[in-house]
Amino acid sequence: MIRLLLGLFEMNKNALAATVPVAATDVAVSWDNLYWFLVYISLFFFVGIILAMIIFAVKYRKDVHKKPKYIHGHTGLEIVWTVIPTFLVLWIFWWGWVVYKDMIHAPADAMEVHVVGKQWLWQFVYKNGTSSIGDLYVPVNKPVKLIMSSEDVIHSMFIPNFRVKQDVVPGMYTSVWFETKIPGIHQIFCTEYCGTSHSGMLGRVIALTPDQWRDWVSGKKIDVDSLPADPTYPGFRSNHLGEGMPASQGTLTTGLSLAEKGKALTQSKGCVACHSVDGSRLVGPSYKGIFGEDVKLEGGKVVKVDENYIRRSIENPQAEIVEGYPPSMPVYKGLVTEEEIIAITEYIKSLK
Amino acid sequence: MSHAAAPAVQHGDNYINHTPGIKSWLGTLDHKRIGMMYLFTIMIFFLLGGIFALGIRLELFSPGLQYMTQDTYNRFFTYHGAIMVFMVIIPLIPAAIGNFVLPMMLGAKDVAFPRWNLFSYYIYICGALLASSTLFLKGVDTGWTFYTPYSIRSSSSATYVLLGAFIMGFSSILTGLNFIVTIHKLRAPGLHWDRLPLFVWALYATSVIQVLATPVLAITLLLLVLERTLGIGIFDPKLGGDPVLFQHFFWFYSHPAVYIMVLPGMGVISEIIPVFSRKPIFGYKAIAAATFGIALVSFIVWGHHLFVSGQSEFANMVFSLITMFVAIPTGVKVFGWVATMYKGSLRFNTPLLYVFGFLFVFTIGGLTGVFLATIAIDVHLTDTYFVIAHFHYVMVGGTIMAFLGGLHYWFPKFSGKMYHETPAKIGAFFVMVGFNVTFFPQFIVGVLGMPRRYADYLPQFTVYNRISTIGSWILAVGFIVTAWNLWRSLKNGEKAGDNPWGGLTLEWQTASPPPFENFLYDPVVTEGPYEYRGDKVYLGKNA
Numbered sequence: 001m002i003r004l005l006l007g008l009f010e011m012n013k014n015a016l017a018a019t020v021p022v023a024a025t026d027v028a029v030s031w032d033n034l035y036w037f038l039v040y041i042s043l044f045f046f047v048g049i050i051l052a053m054i055i056f057a058v059k060y061r062k063d064v065h066k067k068p069k070y071i072h073g074h075t076g077l078e079i080v081w082t083v084i085p086t087f088l089v090l091w092i093f094w095w096g097w098v099v100y101k102d103m104i105h106a107p108a109d110a111m112e113v114h115v116v117g118k119q120w121l122w123q124f125v126y127k128n129g130t131s132s133i134g135d136l137y138v139p140v141n142k143p144v145k146l147i148m149s150s151e152d153v154i155h156s157m158f159i160p161n162f163r164v165k166q167d168v169v170p171g172m173y174t175s176v177w178f179e180t181k182i183p184g185i186h187q188i189f190c191t192e193y194c195g196t197s198h199s200g201m202l203g204r205v206i207a208l209t210p211d212q213w214r215d216w217v218s219g220k221k222i223d224v225d226s227l228p229a230d231p232t233y234p235g236f237r238s239n240h241l242g243e244g245m246p247a248s249q250g251t252l253t254t255g256l257s258l259a260e261k262g263k264a265l266t267q268s269k270g271c272v273a274c275h276s277v278d279g280s281r282l283v284g285p286s287y288k289g290i291f292g293e294d295v296k297l298e299g300g301k302v303v304k305v306d307e308n309y310i311r312r313s314i315e316n317p318q319a320e321i322v323e324g325y326p327p328s329m330p331v332y333k334g335l336v337t338e339e340e341i342i343a344i345t346e347y348i349k350s351l352k
Numbered sequence: 353m354s355h356a357a358a359p360a361v362q363h364g365d366n367y368i369n370h371t372p373g374i375k376s377w378l379g380t381l382d383h384k385r386i387g388m389m390y391l392f393t394i395m396i397f398f399l400l401g402g403i404f405a406l407g408i409r410l411e412l413f414s415p416g417l418q419y420m421t422q423d424t425y426n427r428f429f430t431y432h433g434a435i436m437v438f439m440v441i442i443p444l445i446p447a448a449i450g451n452f453v454l455p456m457m458l459g460a461k462d463v464a465f466p467r468w469n470l471f472s473y474y475i476y477i478c479g480a481l482l483a484s485s486t487l488f489l490k491g492v493d494t495g496w497t498f499y500t501p502y503s504i505r506s507s508s509s510a511t512y513v514l515l516g517a518f519i520m521g522f523s524s525i526l527t528g529l530n531f532i533v534t535i536h537k538l539r540a541p542g543l544h545w546d547r548l549p550l551f552v553w554a555l556y557a558t559s560v561i562q563v564l565a566t567p568v569l570a571i572t573l574l575l576l577v578l579e580r581t582l583g584i585g586i587f588d589p590k591l592g593g594d595p596v597l598f599q600h601f602f603w604f605y606s607h608p609a610v611y612i613m614v615l616p617g618m619g620v621i622s623e624i625i626p627v628f629s630r631k632p633i634f635g636y637k638a639i640a641a642a643t644f645g646i647a648l649v650s651f652i653v654w655g656h657h658l659f660v661s662g663q664s665e666f667a668n669m670v671f672s673l674i675t676m677f678v679a680i681p682t683g684v685k686v687f688g689w690v691a692t693m694y695k696g697s698l699r700f701n702t703p704l705l706y707v708f709g710f711l712f713v714f715t716i717g718g719l720t721g722v723f724l725a726t727i728a729i730d731v732h733l734t735d736t737y738f739v740i741a742h743f744h745y746v747m748v749g750g751t752i753m754a755f756l757g758g759l760h761y762w763f764p765k766f767s768g769k770m771y772h773e774t775p776a777k778i779g780a781f782f783v784m785v786g787f788n789v790t791f792f793p794q795f796i797v798g799v800l801g802m803p804r805r806y807a808d809y810l811p812q813f814t815v816y817n818r819i820s821t822i823g824s825w826i827l828a829v830g831f832i833v834t835a836w837n838l839w840r841s842l843k844n845g846e847k848a849g850d851n852p853w854g855g856l857t858l859e860w861q862t863a864s865p866p867p868f869e870n871f872l873y874d875p876v877v878t879e880g881p882y883e884y885r886g887d888k889v890y891l892g893k894n895a
Contacts, residue, residue, distance in 0.1 A: 019796050019799060019800065020799050020800070021799075021800055021801055030728075031728055031729070031732060034726065034728060034729060035723075035729055035799075038722065038723050038726065038729065042719040042720070042722070042723075045715070045719060046715055046716065046719060049686060049687075049690055049711065049715050050711070050712060050715070052690050052694075053690050053693065053708065053711055053712075056690070056693040056694055056696070056698070057693065057698055057700075057708070060629075060693060060694070060695055060696050060697060060698050061697075061698045061700065062697050062698055062699050062700075065695070065696070065697050065698075066697055067697065067886045068629065068630040068631045068695060068696045068697040068884060068886045069631070069695035069696075069886055070631070070632065070884070070885050070886050071631065071632065071634065071694075071695065072632050072634070072635075072636065073634050073635040073636070073637075073638070073688075073691075074634075074635075074691075077691070078635050078638050078684070078687075078688075081683060081684065081687045082638075082680060082683075082684055085679060085680055085683045086677075086680055089676035089677070089679050089680070089722065089725075090676065092676065092722060092726055093672055093673050093676045093725070093726065095726070095728075096672060096725075096726030096727045096728045096729060096730075097669055097672065097727060097728075098728075099727075099728035100665075100668070100727040100728040100731065101665075103728055103731060104665060152501070152505070153501050153502040153505065154499060154500075154501070154502065154595060156660065156735060158735070158736075158801070158803065160732070160800070160801030163728075163731065163732040164731065164732075165660050165731050165732060165734065165735070166660050166662070167660050167661045167662055169589075169595060169596060169661070169662050170501060170589040170590075170595065171589030171590075171594075171595070172589075172662060174662045187801070187810075189801060189803045190803070191734075191735040191736065191803040191804075192499070192735060193426075193495050193499065193502065193804075193805040194502060195426070195493070195502055195506070196422050196423055196426065196493075197422055198422075198426070198805060198806065198807075199422065199803075199805075199806035199807045199808045199809065200422075200808065232800065232801065232812075233810050233812045234812075235811065235812070236810045236811060236812060241808050241809070241810070242416065242417060242422070242807075242808045316592060333592070334590075
């Protein structure tokens with residue numbers, strides 16, 4: 001009997017587990033813990049409320065309970081059902097906040113990959129200058145941070161197995177990070193409606209074992225079809241759905257790393273005429289060592305030099321002038337592409 | 353409520369036959385006629401929005417594209433959302449039932465500004481027709497949320513829908529203002545604030561939101577129209593605008609609007625339960641205060657729609673925390689409703705069945721709201737089918753069930769006829785089963801990762817979508833049975849009598865259907881709205 005009950009419980013546990021995606025990261029595991037806590041506490045309240053309703057409906061139906069009792073309320077009870085839920089939701093809020101902080105703060109040593117969302121595909125740009133469409137190649141057991149922007153409308157990067165999602169907004173950078181423990185394919189969905197082929201805008205995280213990763217970095221082609229399928233959606237192995245733009249599987253290597261491309265761009269676009277790369281003062285602030293620092297602007301405001309600040313300073317330089325420098329830089333909005341801004345940013349980052 | 357109100361039975365004359373002819377209806381200033389005109393108009397749009405919903409579900413029966421192109425599908429969900437939100441659920445209970453019942457509950461002859469009332473109806477018609485006219489143009493494919501910059505670039509007829517929603521907003525504002533003044537100025541002698549029926553409190557709170565929040569939507573939609581036509585560069589990042597700013601503006605209205613949609617439904621539930629339990633409502637003051645608590649909090653939680661939009665971490669924390677507090681007054685109401693049934697004397701007429709349905713479904717809707725308020729959980733669930741299921745449990749399960757309960761409850765007052773009880777119960781059963789079969793699987797497929805607004809999906813999601821689509825057919829049967837039954841009852845229903853349920857609020861103390869100016873004698877109120885004393889027998893041959 002007990003064995004039977006245990007067996008049923010096990011079956012149930014498996015059936016329940018099949019209602020959430022496979023947890024491929026530590027964050028996903030803590031997400032699951034909180035999620036199941038919410039499911040059980042909700043069940044408790046739901047069953048309590050509905051059971052009370054059913055019992056009252058049966059017990060106090062007109063036929064058996066002709067004389068209703070003249071009651072207006074009960075202050076004690078009302079205080080109880082106000083105060084207990086208050087503490088409960090505060091606790092839930094706190095738990096959610098703690099998990100969320102782990103979810104959004106990437107470890108400092110995370111490998112950075114740039115992402116550009118376009119109607120209707122994902123483009124991934126790596127530090128070494130490689131870029132791939134539809135498939136994001138990452139090593140397992142290493143934190144990866146995606147720095148994302150959009151070329152047209154808002155998209156959203158959603159990887160169910162990692163429990164992360166972040167809108168990809170034109171004109172600014174947003175980021176997500178993850179550290180997957182399961183090699184193979186993990187599905188990516190676009191979850192912000194972006195027009196005609198929104199439902200076709202899928203992608204895949206291709207999580208590689210250390211050996212495979214070395215191969216891929218050295219330029220060898222990875223046979224994606226031989227990798228394990230997404231454990232949540234076994235049987236589906238594609239990075240797009242239906243019609244729409246077919247996504248290229250392979251990787252394109254140009255020979256130059258992102259920072260090298262950026263260096264070339266700063267020369268061809270004339271940036272280095274006013275911005276030194278060795279710390280010396282020219283017309284504008286030097287690039288050297290500036291990334292990650294706080295700078296004081298005209299007007300006293302202090303901003304941190306991050307991807308978003310560099311982007312704004314290229315596209316609309318007059319808005320945030322560093323204190324003590326003339327507002328003489330022209331507006332580059334529309335004159336540089338998403339990929340070029342990414343490359344220039346990586347170049348500035350590399351000038352430590 | 354009052355036993356001093358003299359029953360008004362002047363034989364034969366009522367608001368329906370008071371003046372004959374279609375013209376006398378179209379130009380009427382009578383709040384009851386305007387309420388009925390709203391009701392019929394909204395039901396037409398409900399049918400239209402429902403057809404789009406069935407189309408969506410049909411396409412999703414199988415993965416791949418069967419009946420529509422992606423662009424057609426995108427138009428279907430946009431129209432379904434826009435019609436159901438702007439033309440159906442927002443005006444549904446306040447403008448249709450509220451218009452009819454509110455002045456009568458107050459013992460008034462009409463609303464404070466009858467001409468505004470009629471004007472607001474025609475504004476609504478103009479806006480709704482303008483928005484619907486796009487069906488014959490290029491259609492709209494932006495989603496009812498009109499997120500920029502997609503809505504700026506969309507080559508569809510979005511401009512007309514935006515203008516239509518802009519115009520309908522004025523109808524909402526005028527109705528809200530009218531109700532507030534009516535509640536303040538036209539209460540019967542003795543109808544003190546602590547004797548107001550809870551439906552009146554609910555409409556009051558709703559009206560406050562309508563008046564304060566709708567202008568924000570109006571200006572937002574107008575800015576978007578200007579952005580589309582003149583390229584003013586406020587939301588378009590290409591012109592230096594901020595697309596996320598639109599989301600802040602939009603939800604600053606549209607989150608309170610969620611409570612415009614659900615508070616009146618809660619008010620209906622608060623009316624039905626005491627009458628069919630023959631007991632005073634449990635915790636009158638707590639429920640009235642909770643109504644205003646929800647209305648107040650509704651203004652400062654909009655950011656929970658933007659947890660993954662790129663909003664700052666700190667803002668996310670604050671919005672998550674405040675959103676949690678919505679659960680408290682909501683819980684107070686639900687517990688109070690259930691406790692009202694304790695030691696009552698329950699009559700299982702159709703309105704009470706809808707209350708049971710409401711409590712079942714709304715509790716799920718409310719509890720899953722806590723999931724979405726929890727930041728980390730929301731990150732995974734937002735923009736998936738979990739959210740779709742959640743807000744349908746609140747909007748359809750909550751508002752539409754409450755509306756149907758209220759429609760059956762007040763049907764004898766509206767028409768003077770009693771609806772046929774058995775088919776009404778069958779309809780309610782199908783609505784309840786169909787609703788849950790449609791929307792419950794969407795929670796699971798959402799957690800599994802199926803994004804919303806997808807014309808096509810992974811084969812792994814098929815079984816959940818199939819169940820959901822079959823549910824939509826059951827739900828449709830429920831609505832059809834209900835509509836057919838009410839229509840038939842209008843023609844051949846039994847005479848209802850003035851007060852078939854034994855209700856104590858003032859609208860039941862006059863004839864059914866009510867005479868032209870509601871009461872033949874000015875009613876006087878001597879006690880609270882739900883003073884059922886156990887030892888007394890109350891009128892009400894049907895309950």
